[in-house]
Amino acid sequence: MNPKYEPLFTPFKIGDVEIPNRIVQCSMGGTTLFGWLEPSHFDLEGADFLLKRAKDGVGLVLPGMQVIRDTMGRKWLDSNRQMYRVLKPYMDEYHKTGSKLFIQLAGGFGRSMAVTPWMAALARNDLLNKLASPIVDVQYACASASATPNRWADNLTSRPFTVEEIQEMVWHFGATAKKLREAGIDGVEIHAVHEGYNLDQFAIANMNFRTDQYGGSLENRLRFATEIVQEIHKQAGDDFPVSLRYSVRSCTKGWRKGAMPGEEFEEFGRDMAESEKAVKILQDAGYAFLNCDNGTYDAWYWAHPPQYMPDNCNLADVEHIRQFIDIPVACAGRMDPVKAAEEIAAGRLDAVAIARQNLVDENWITKIKQGREDEIRPCIRCHNGCFNFSKAAGTENMQALGDSLHLARCALNPPTMQHNRYKIVPTKNPKKVAIVGGGVGGMESALVLKKRGHNPVIFEKEDKLGGLFLTASAMTFKENDKQLLKWYEDEIKRYGIEVRFNSEIKDVNELLKSFDEVIVATGSVPRNMPQIKGFEKTRSFRELLREKSVEGDKIVFLGGGQSSCEAAYDLVLAGKHPIIVEYGNDLVAAQATCLANTSFLRDAMEYHKVPVYLHSTITEIGDGYCVIKTPDDAFTQECDAVVNGVGFVPAPLGEKGAHIHRVGDCVAIGNLRTVVWRAWDVCMRI
Amino acid sequence: MKKKSSLKKKAKKLLVLVCLGGVGYLLVKLLKTDAAKEKLFNILGEDTYLAIEDKAYLLGDLLMWPIDFVRALLP
Numbered sequence: 001m002n003p004k005y006e007p008l009f010t011p012f013k014i015g016d017v018e019i020p021n022r023i024v025q026c027s028m029g030g031t032t033l034f035g036w037l038e039p040s041h042f043d044l045e046g047a048d049f050l051l052k053r054a055k056d057g058v059g060l061v062l063p064g065m066q067v068i069r070d071t072m073g074r075k076w077l078d079s080n081r082q083m084y085r086v087l088k089p090y091m092d093e094y095h096k097t098g099s100k101l102f103i104q105l106a107g108g109f110g111r112s113m114a115v116t117p118w119m120a121a122l123a124r125n126d127l128l129n130k131l132a133s134p135i136v137d138v139q140y141a142c143a144s145a146s147a148t149p150n151r152w153a154d155n156l157t158s159r160p161f162t163v164e165e166i167q168e169m170v171w172h173f174g175a176t177a178k179k180l181r182e183a184g185i186d187g188v189e190i191h192a193v194h195e196g197y198n199l200d201q202f203a204i205a206n207m208n209f210r211t212d213q214y215g216g217s218l219e220n221r222l223r224f225a226t227e228i229v230q231e232i233h234k235q236a237g238d239d240f241p242v243s244l245r246y247s248v249r250s251c252t253k254g255w256r257k258g259a260m261p262g263e264e265f266e267e268f269g270r271d272m273a274e275s276e277k278a279v280k281i282l283q284d285a286g287y288a289f290l291n292c293d294n295g296t297y298d299a300w301y302w303a304h305p306p307q308y309m310p311d312n313c314n315l316a317d318v319e320h321i322r323q324f325i326d327i328p329v330a331c332a333g334r335m336d337p338v339k340a341a342e343e344i345a346a347g348r349l350d351a352v353a354i355a356r357q358n359l360v361d362e363n364w365i366t367k368i369k370q371g372r373e374d375e376i377r378p379c380i381r382c383h384n385g386c387f388n389f390s391k392a393a394g395t396e397n398m399q400a401l402g403d404s405l406h407l408a409r410c411a412l413n414p415p416t417m418q419h420n421r422y423k424i425v426p427t428k429n430p431k432k433v434a435i436v437g438g439g440v441g442g443m444e445s446a447l448v449l450k451k452r453g454h455n456p457v458i459f460e461k462e463d464k465l466g467g468l469f470l471t472a473s474a475m476t477f478k479e480n481d482k483q484l485l486k487w488y489e490d491e492i493k494r495y496g497i498e499v500r501f502n503s504e505i506k507d508v509n510e511l512l513k514s515f516d517e518v519i520v521a522t523g524s525v526p527r528n529m530p531q532i533k534g535f536e537k538t539r540s541f542r543e544l545l546r547e548k549s550v551e552g553d554k555i556v557f558l559g560g561g562q563s564s565c566e567a568a569y570d571l572v573l574a575g576k577h578p579i580i581v582e583y584g585n586d587l588v589a590a591q592a593t594c595l596a597n598t599s600f601l602r603d604a605m606e607y608h609k610v611p612v613y614l615h616s617t618i619t620e621i622g623d624g625y626c627v628i629k630t631p632d633d634a635f636t637q638e639c640d641a642v643v644n645g646v647g648f649v650p651a652p653l654g655e656k657g658a659h660i661h662r663v664g665d666c667v668a669i670g671n672l673r674t675v676v677w678r679a680w681d682v683c684m685r686i
Numbered sequence: 687m688k689k690k691s692s693l694k695k696k697a698k699k700l701l702v703l704v705c706l707g708g709v710g711y712l713l714v715k716l717l718k719t720d721a722a723k724e725k726l727f728n729i730l731g732e733d734t735y736l737a738i739e740d741k742a743y744l745l746g747d748l749l750m751w752p753i754d755f756v757r758a759l760l761p
C-alpha cells in the first residue's frame with residue numbers, strides 16, 4: 001500500500017466502540033437493511049451489499065436511512081419482531097469482518113419529502129389523505145416543525161407535528177435502538193440535524209415558528225434531537241454509541257435557493273456562529289460522533305456534490321467545527337482519500353465519510369491496500385442510478401417509480417444493489433463478437449463479453465476510444481469523467497481486448513461473415529432544425545468543447561438542457577459570456593437528472609448572471625447575430641457563435657437482426673446509465 | 687347429498703388452484719434461470735424481451751409490498 005493512505009487504516013473510537021479504521025461508509029438512501037419506503041423487513045439485497053462493503057474493509061458502515069415509522073404501512077420500526085430475529089445471525093456473520101455497523105434512524109423528511117404527483121394529490125386533499133392513511137399518510141410523512149413550503153411540490157405546505165407526535169417518535173427511537181442493540185448492532189446514527197431533514201427543520205429558526213418547548217431558543221429548537229439521544233441512552237444503555245448526521249452550515253439563501261461555493265450571502269439556515277454553539281449542546285446531550293457536511297435540500301449540491309462542486313467542498317467547515325467539541329468528527333462530500341489521510345494524520349479530522357465510491361467500485365479499499373488504486377473505477381457523481389430525484393419548475397419529484405423503489409443503484413456498475421439481476425455468468429458457447437463503436441457503450445459491452453468468456457473486438461473509426469464521451473468529458477470541471485475514460489482504456493488493455501482503430505464500418509452484415517454476433521454502438525448525432533433560418537451556421541458541442549474551434553466571447557446556446565448548461569458553465573469559468581435560449585419553462589428539465597445536479601446549474605447561471613431566455617427560441621441565425629423570440633418580444637442578439645443544443649438523435653448503423661444488437665445512444669438518447677445498463681442487458685444474453 | 691357434491695366441487699377447485707399455483711411457481715423459477723432468459727431473449731428479440739423483463743421486475747417489487755406487510759404481522 002502507498003504510505004500516503006496509511007493514516008486511513010488506523011483505529012479510532014466512538015464512545016467505547018473501536019472502529020478498525022477511519023473509513024466510514026456514509027449512509028445512502030436505498031442501502032437499507034430494512035427496506036426503502038416499504039413495510040420494514042430484513043432486506044436481502046441491502047444485507048448482501050452491506051456485508052460486501054464490510055468485507056472490502058470499510059471501518060464503519062452506515063446503511064441507508066431508516067425512518068422510525070414506515071412510510072408504507074405506517075408500522076413503527078420496533079414492532080417487527082421477526083426482522084430483529086433475522087438480524088441477529090446476520091450481525092454475527094457481519095462481525096467476522098471486523099467492521100462495525102451503526103443503523104441510521106431517521107425522524108422523517110418533513111418539507112423535504114420528495115413527493116411525486118400522486119403523493120402531492122393525496123397531501124393536498126384531507127379526505128383522500130385520510131382514506132389512504134392506513135397505507136400511506138402523506139401529510140404525516142411531510143409533517144414538520146412548522147407550516148413550511150414543500151421543497152418539491154408547489155402549493156403544498158407541511159403541517160406541524162403535535163407535541164404528542166414528537167414525544168411518541170422520541171420513545172420509538174429509544175425502543176428501536178434497544179432492539180437493535182439486542183440484535184448485535186454496534187450503535188445508531190440519528191438522521192439528521194442535516195441537509196434540511198425533519199430534525200434540521202426543527203433546528204433552523206427560519207423553518208421553525210413554534211412557540212412551545214420545541215421552538216424559539218436554540219436549545220428548544222435542538223430539543224427534539226437531544227431528547228432522542230437521551231431516550232436512546234435510557235432504553236438501550238448509556239454506553240450505546242449514538243452518532244448524529246450533522247450539517248455544519250446550511251449554505252442556503254432562502255426557500256429553494258442555494259449558495260454557490262465562495263458566494264457572499266445572508267444565511268437563511270444555520271450559520272457558523274450558531275453551529276459553534278449547536279455542536280456543544282448536541283455533544284453535551286450525549287452524541288458521541290458527528291458525521292458532518294453542509295447544505296439543505298434547498299442547497300442540495302453541498303450534501304450531494306455533483307462534478308461541478310470542488311473536491312473536499314465541506315472540509316474547511318467541518319474542521320472548524322471540530323475545534324468546539326471533544327467527540328470525533330467525520331467529513332463527507334467529494335472527499336479525496338489522500339487529502340483525508342493527510343488531515344487525519346495532522347489531527348484535524350477523525351474519519352472520512354465516503355458514500356458513492358462504494359457503489360461504483362465494490363473493491364476500492366482492497367485495491368488501495370494492494371497498491372492497485374489506478375484500477376479503481378471512479379464515481380462521476382452523476383446520481384443517475386443512485387439518486388435521481390428530479391425536478392423542474394412547476395413539477396413535483398419526476399423520478400420514475402422503479403427508481404423510487406430502488407435508490408443506490410449505480411449508473412456505471414449495474415450489479416450494485418441488483419446483484420441477482422446483473423451478474424457475470426461464464427458462457428458455455430464462446431463467440432467472436434464485433435463491436436462497432438468504441439464509446440462507453442462499446443467498451444462496456446466488450447468488458448462484459450470478455451469477462452463472460454467471449455472474444456470481442458472493437459472497431460473504432462477514430463484513433464482513440466471514448467466516442468461521444470470525449471466531448472462530454474472535455475470540460476474543465478469534468479476531471480472524474482476523464483478519469484473514467486482512462487479507467488475504461490486501462491481495463492480494455494488489462495483484459496487484452498482487441499481494438500481496431502481508424503476502422504470505420506460501413507456494412508454490419510459484412511462483419512457477420514467473420515463474427516458470430518455484432519453489437520452496434522454507434523451513438524448519436526446532433527438534431528437538426530432546418531426550419532430555423534441559418535441553422536446550418538450552428539456549431540456543435542464537439543467543435544466547442546473537444547476541438548475548441550469555436551472562437552469568441554459571446555456564445556448563444558440554442559436549448560437549455562444539461563449539455564448546454566454544463567458548456568455554458570465551462571465558458572463562464574473561462575471568463576466568457578454565454579447566453580441560453582430554452583423553449584421550455586426551465587433549464588435541464590430532464591426526468592432522470594438529480595435535483596442536486598440541476599439546481600447547481602440553475603443557481604450557477606443566476607449567480608454568474610448568464611442571460612437565460614425561457615419559453616423562447618431562435619428564429620434566425622446569421623453571421624455575428626441571431627434573432628431571439630421571447631413570449632413578449634423578438635430581438636437581434638449580437639453573438640460570436642450559436643451552439644446547437646437542441647439535442648441528439650440516434651445514429652444506428654444498418655438494420656437489426658438476430659445476430660445484430662444495438663447498445664447505447666444509437667437505441668435511444670439517454671445517459672451513461674442507460675448506455676451501461678443496456679450493454680449488460682444485451683451482453684449477458686449473448 | 688347436495689352438501690357432499692358441493693364439497694367435492696370445492697375440493698376440485700382448490701386442487702386446480704393449487705396445481706395452477708404450482709405450475710406458475712415452477713414456470714417463474716424456470717424463467718429466472720440464465721438459460722431460459724437467453725432463449726427468451728433470442729425468441730422475443732432484445733427490445734421486447736428487455737421491456738417485458740423491466741415490467742416484470744417492477745411488478746415483482748410492487749407485489750412484495752403487501753407480502754412484507756403481512757410478514758411483519760406474523761409472530
